[in-house]
Amino acid sequence: MKHLAILGSTGSIGVNTLDIVRQFPEEFKIISLSAGHNIELLKDQINRFRPKVVSVINQEVATNLQKSLSGLEVEILYGVEGLIQVATHPEVTQVVSAIVGAVGLIPTLSAIKTKKSIALANKEPLVMAGKIVMEEAKRNGVQILPVDSEHSAIFQSLIGHRKEDIRRLILTASGGPFLNLPISKLHEVTVKEALLHPHWEMGKKITIDSASLMNKGLEVIEAHWLFDIPIEKIVVQIHPQSVVHSMVEYIDGSIIGQMGIPDMRLPISYALSFPKRMNLKMASLDLSQVGSLTFSPPDPEKFPCLRLAYQSIEIGETMPAVLNAANEMAVNGFLEGWIKFTDIPLLIQRVMGEHEIKTARTIEDILRADQWAREKTKALIEAKAR
Numbered sequence: 001m002k003h004l005a006i007l008g009s010t011g012s013i014g015v016n017t018l019d020i021v022r023q024f025p026e027e028f029k030i031i032s033l034s035a036g037h038n039i040e041l042l043k044d045q046i047n048r049f050r051p052k053v054v055s056v057i058n059q060e061v062a063t064n065l066q067k068s069l070s071g072l073e074v075e076i077l078y079g080v081e082g083l084i085q086v087a088t089h090p091e092v093t094q095v096v097s098a099i100v101g102a103v104g105l106i107p108t109l110s111a112i113k114t115k116k117s118i119a120l121a122n123k124e125p126l127v128m129a130g131k132i133v134m135e136e137a138k139r140n141g142v143q144i145l146p147v148d149s150e151h152s153a154i155f156q157s158l159i160g161h162r163k164e165d166i167r168r169l170i171l172t173a174s175g176g177p178f179l180n181l182p183i184s185k186l187h188e189v190t191v192k193e194a195l196l197h198p199h200w201e202m203g204k205k206i207t208i209d210s211a212s213l214m215n216k217g218l219e220v221i222e223a224h225w226l227f228d229i230p231i232e233k234i235v236v237q238i239h240p241q242s243v244v245h246s247m248v249e250y251i252d253g254s255i256i257g258q259m260g261i262p263d264m265r266l267p268i269s270y271a272l273s274f275p276k277r278m279n280l281k282m283a284s285l286d287l288s289q290v291g292s293l294t295f296s297p298p299d300p301e302k303f304p305c306l307r308l309a310y311q312s313i314e315i316g317e318t319m320p321a322v323l324n325a326a327n328e329m330a331v332n333g334f335l336e337g338w339i340k341f342t343d344i345p346l347l348i349q350r351v352m353g354e355h356e357i358k359t360a361r362t363i364e365d366i367l368r369a370d371q372w373a374r375e376k377t378k379a380l381i382e383a384k385a386r
């Protein structure tokens, strides 16, 4: 039986993970959970799965939650320290790292240091500190199993093959809600329109990232570290049907890909049960119903975020962390109505341009760059809003 910790239990990955746990109670036991703002859902999860430790956002929320759970034996913690306790609890064997954003970095790294197997959905630890995270995983003999559908597809397509035989990784992207919108209209799109993702149900931040293709940019960086493949060998193809989740091309010209209906329970369950597969009783993918699968290259003019992501990893060191922090702040600025959708890449480019690149040897180096970029982006947004 696997003993799980879920970082981000009320988000879409967390909820889907718990759905799998509920279906297979003989395979999994929940030891610890963490959540952000959705306390009502967290309460339901505590009542149902009876974790030993739970972490929330701050002390006030922790105190209120503790009061409302009187009679239940559960330890309520909060803040970064709480997240670390959730991730490193001695009984936990696998951590599902599903917090969105940079805040997932430290708890994920702590889990690796305490030799927990990692099911990774949180992109930012690899985007910000890929080298450090992968070295730490290697040193501790920890396997990082991808939960992101694209990386799960690549992971599955690599099995039984030699790394030296890889020609390219082909990441597919749905193209988001603005794929067919003329570039001249992009500056006037609303938050509501940007939040309408054609295929996947996800949180707000990642849905905006999908609309700007920054999500794909972050995934390219994630794939670079996860599979140790040079960035120039990773390409993106727009595939609006979201049926082929990603592919690997080998030196003989063969392309191996993974297909399936777009349901996150599929890649999550694979990361939880690898190398075995779970009988999820999913509907079959009916390809004749889908009819046709189309692929096209992304438009670099329309989606500059993708180019910025490539640039950041080519520069390396602290730059990907700066890209990520500037993006988080800019997306937030857009969601709150301070800036336009088309300001997101402009802000990121400006912040990257002003960043003095530093060697990213330690997590502190990364966090300093992250902090600098957040303050810089915030100041630029405030100047715009004035």
Ligand code: MG
Pocket: 148, 149, 150, 219
């Ligand atoms: Mg993805």
